[in-house]
Amino acid sequence: MPAMSNFTTEEFHTLHRHLRASFTTNKTKDIRWRKWQLKQLFWLLDENEDALVAAMTEDLHRHAFESLSYDISDVKSTVLTMLKNIDKWSQGMPPPEAGLFFRYIGGAWIRKEPRGMVLVIGAWNYPLSTLFSVGAAAIAAGNCVLFKPSEVAARTEALLAELVPKYLDQSSIALVRARPTDMGKILEYKFDFIFYTGSTRVGRIIAAAAAKHVTPTALELGGQAPAIVGKTADIDVCAKRLVAAKLTNLGQICVCVNHVFVDSQVHDVLVARLIYWAQHFCSGDGLAGLGRMVTERHFDRLYDLLSRTAGKKVFEGKHSRNDRLIHPTVVTDVTMDDSLLSEELFGPVLPVVKKTVPEALEILRDSPSPLGLYIFSNSLSEVDTILNSTNSGGVTINDVAIHPDVPSAPFGGVGDSGYGAYHGKWGFDTFSHNRTVVRLPGWVDHFVEWRYPPFDVKNRTETDVPRPSFKKGETLEDQTSGSGCVVM
Secondary structure, eight states: OOOBSSOOHHHHHHHHHHHHHHHHTTGGGOHHHHHHHHHHHHHHHHHTHHHHHHHHHHHHOOOHHHHIIIIIHHHHHHHHHHHHHHHHHTTOBOOTTOHHIIIIISOOEEEEEEOSEEEEEOOSSSTTIIIIIHHHHHHHTTOEEEEEOOSSSHHHHHHHHHHHHHHSOTTTEEEBOOOHHHHHHHTTSOOSEEEEESOHHHHHHHHHHHHTTTOOEEEEOOOOOEEEEOTTSOHHHHHHHHHHHHHGGGGOOTTSOOEEEEOHHHHHHHHHHHHHHHHHHHTTTTTTTSOOOSSHHHHHHHHHHHHTOOSEEEEOOOOBTTTTBOOOEEEESOOTTSGGGSSOOOSSEEEEEEOOHHHHHHHHHTSOOOSEEEEEOSOHHHHHHHHHHOOOSEEEESSSSOGGGSTTOOBOOOGGGEEOOBSTHHHHHHTEEEEEEOOOOGGGGGTOGGGSSSOOGGGSOGGGSOOOSSOTTOBGGGSSSOOOOBOO
């Protein structure tokens, strides 16, 4: 079944039915099939590297270094991780506390089952990794997969529509090209799992549509990821890394820092170094090598927010709608009701908010949980205080957006930044159902006749009744920590 080049309801109905029927054959459960598809995915990237880089350059105007490092290499590494571990991960495991009876007499085992027919919806800012790093986990777990790349990265979408049917098994893995108006029709169909990467607004729509079919979802969203700069931070390193993060993919990253809270004692020196590094990175060929806003609509949105700010633009350059370039900009004297803090910026604008760490924490307590939180401090106690007072998908200390790069660590959001995780085994588990299986032999009945009617409480022994290891009347002081509350 080839990829759909132009969406029609009739063709999609046939495609959906085709994939659903394919899963019932158990073809995708074969470990050999999974490994072969993963290898084919690797070769899809490797043999078409130049064409893929060229497509992403056309869509995002970003340097080949970024496409190779953050898209292609990410997917290749994911594929190799899946191939290395698939035999072990797919075996399942015994329940950790099954006990002698269930483990050795009942043979209790947790099987790793594929979820079924899954829909993977990618994002335009990293059109390969958000589609195929997720998809590699889905394939490794034994699912039929329907890929939906972002139509915003149009050249990359068109190329993937050509390549996927050539490399991957068309009977069980397909790609659909669809516009936003078509997604409502697609979501009317039942899937066994949906993984979406994108905005919180669309994530809510996906979750609501999936709920009608009781379809589980994983949502990798974003949010206004803040940085908190304390008095003990290495200010020059901090400024360098904050600016570099805002220039990567022109700030169009779900884990990019959105704004900075900085203590007044180091505010002025931080701003001076932000300006220095912004000038340094944008000088010479630096500006020409930066990415661009993906569409004029995305340019207009951010330009409007920037034009309405009441803050002071201490570093700015010429913006160009024709080139879709929002020039990297540093804005100070920003208040919490400023236009730049009204939504996720998703671009190279860095608002600086003068707040102490306690003041910043007070603000964050009432704010949606972001996908990333960035702490710049060399005080262990301050770092612990911030960690204990906040919630986020992940945290990087003294840098920006490094936590998603940790091999095999879970990557995902919390609250408004989404739910579910992937990377390494976390991705394999996300696309797997843990199915508990127990086999009790007939002869066991000689020892458990008490479970059949007529019931008699006297047949139950003291060992049948669970007993706690704690005692009534203990206080919290009897535990590792506490303040003397009595446990009733």
